[in-house]
Amino acid sequence: MREALAQGARGDIDIANFALALEYTEAAFYERALRDVRGLDAREQELVTTLRDHEVEHVEALRATVKRLGGRPARPPQVNFGTAFDSPDSFFESAQVLEDLGVGAYNGAAPFVASPKVQAAAASIVQVEARHAGAIRQLRGKKVAPDAFDSVLERGEVESKLGSLF
Amino acid sequence: MDGEASRRNLIGAGLAGAAGLLFASCGDDEDEGAGNPQAETTRNPDADQADSRIVNYALRIEYVESDFYDRVVGSGEIKGRELELLKAFAEDERQHAETLASAARRLGVEDPEKPKTRFDDALSGGRRQILETARKLENLGAAAYLGQAGNINDVDLARIAFSIHTVEGRHAGALALLTDQPLSPDGAVAKPRPMEDVLREVKP
Numbered sequence: 001m002r003e004a005l006a007q008g009a010r011g012d013i014d015i016a017n018f019a020l021a022l023e024y025t026e027a028a029f030y031e032r033a034l035r036d037v038r039g040l041d042a043r044e045q046e047l048v049t050t051l052r053d054h055e056v057e058h059v060e061a062l063r064a065t066v067k068r069l070g071g072r073p074a075r076p077p078q079v080n081f082g083t084a085f086d087s088p089d090s091f092f093e094s095a096q097v098l099e100d101l102g103v104g105a106y107n108g109a110a111p112f113v114a115s116p117k118v119q120a121a122a123a124s125i126v127q128v129e130a131r132h133a134g135a136i137r138q139l140r141g142k143k144v145a146p147d148a149f150d151s152v153l154e155r156g157e158v159e160s161k162l163g164s165l166f
Numbered sequence: 167m168d169g170e171a172s173r174r175n176l177i178g179a180g181l182a183g184a185a186g187l188l189f190a191s192c193g194d195d196e197d198e199g200a201g202n203p204q205a206e207t208t209r210n211p212d213a214d215q216a217d218s219r220i221v222n223y224a225l226r227i228e229y230v231e232s233d234f235y236d237r238v239v240g241s242g243e244i245k246g247r248e249l250e251l252l253k254a255f256a257e258d259e260r261q262h263a264e265t266l267a268s269a270a271r272r273l274g275v276e277d278p279e280k281p282k283t284r285f286d287d288a289l290s291g292g293r294r295q296i297l298e299t300a301r302k303l304e305n306l307g308a309a310a311y312l313g314q315a316g317n318i319n320d321v322d323l324a325r326i327a328f329s330i331h332t333v334e335g336r337h338a339g340a341l342a343l344l345t346d347q348p349l350s351p352d353g354a355v356a357k358p359r360p361m362e363d364v365l366r367e368v369k370p
Contacts, residue, residue, distance in 0.1 A: 047343070047349070050349050051349075053354065054349075054350065054353070054354040055354075056354075057353070057354030057355065058354055058355075061354070061355060103332050106332075107325075107328050107329060107332060110324075110325075110328050111321060111324065111325060111328075116316045119315060119316050120315055120316055120358070121355075123312055123315035123316075123328070123331065123356075123358075124312060124355045124356045124357070124358070125354075125355060125356075126331075126332055126335075127308055127312055127331060127332065127334075127335040127350075127356040128335070128350050128354055128355065128356050129332075129335075130308075130331075130332035130333070130334075130335030130336045130339065131335045131336070131338055131339030131342065131349050131350050131356075132339060132349070133335075133336055133339065134335065134336030134337060134338065134339030134340040134343075135339040135340055135342060135343040135349055137336070137340065138251070138339070138340035138343050138344065139343060141247070143254060144251065144254065144255070144336050144337060144339075144340040145254070145255075145258050145333045145336045145337065147333075148257065148258040148261035148262060148330075148333060149261070149262075149265070149326065149329035149330060149333065150328075150329045150330075150332040150333050150336075151329070152325070152328075152329070
């Protein structure tokens, strides 16, 4: 069945680059937060540092994946984060949306990945994004899992939600 | 959502409304017969057998988690917002078990026995012990699902597994924060665990 859905290495490069763009965005988001958000307490600071460190590693992992597949890694997208860093509240609200988006994006892309290795790598990454989402929601006093089954997002949906986030 | 539309969605532009897709293919009696391409496709018995083994395994994990949370809620040891949190997790696991049990039945497997569990030690240890046990259980569940990523043949089942996997991850992340433990014990890239290992750990 995977053969019907996937488009081979070319498709995997495309998907990996899509994920890479998201990871670049997340890494930059947390990097900027550490620099610009005023009023984070020690525990929050520690959390955000961990989140940043993870995303930076995700970027590395996906760049390596794209190269291994014979592709060229996408460039970091230019993102304007608007007023996201104005306060801890606005920051964590945006962080929640971003992480939820990441989970949906990976879960949405998973059935279309041709290579089992790439699919395994993506699954290993998305679990961590889900951990991020869970921790941020818990911090904000929101429902940790909006649904018992995480929803999947189609690529177009991810791009449009990202576009309207900041 | 009828079978024809769901087939087109799978192959075509994407998976919009996938939650609906998931439930449309879960134990929907319409799948068995009314001109649905899924019903016309010959099933591969070997693939189904392999999948049913994984479904049984996942179901076992969900039953263990469910049982744990039910006992915790019943114990009175956890209160307030933390109790609400664990009740929400209990409900998630219950839904996971229900969906997996449906999938097992569709694969021709009878409902597996609910496994025996022994959580007396954890429950008698008070709030900290309980939350720590919950955290470890969720970590294990997440690693278990990750360990089966790519092994499931049926596309709809695989999608269900992916959707459960990240919910376990969410639970684990929230509990890590609550207990002041590492958000991801494996770091940026989570590690899968094999079936034998996980089954050994959930044995009472």
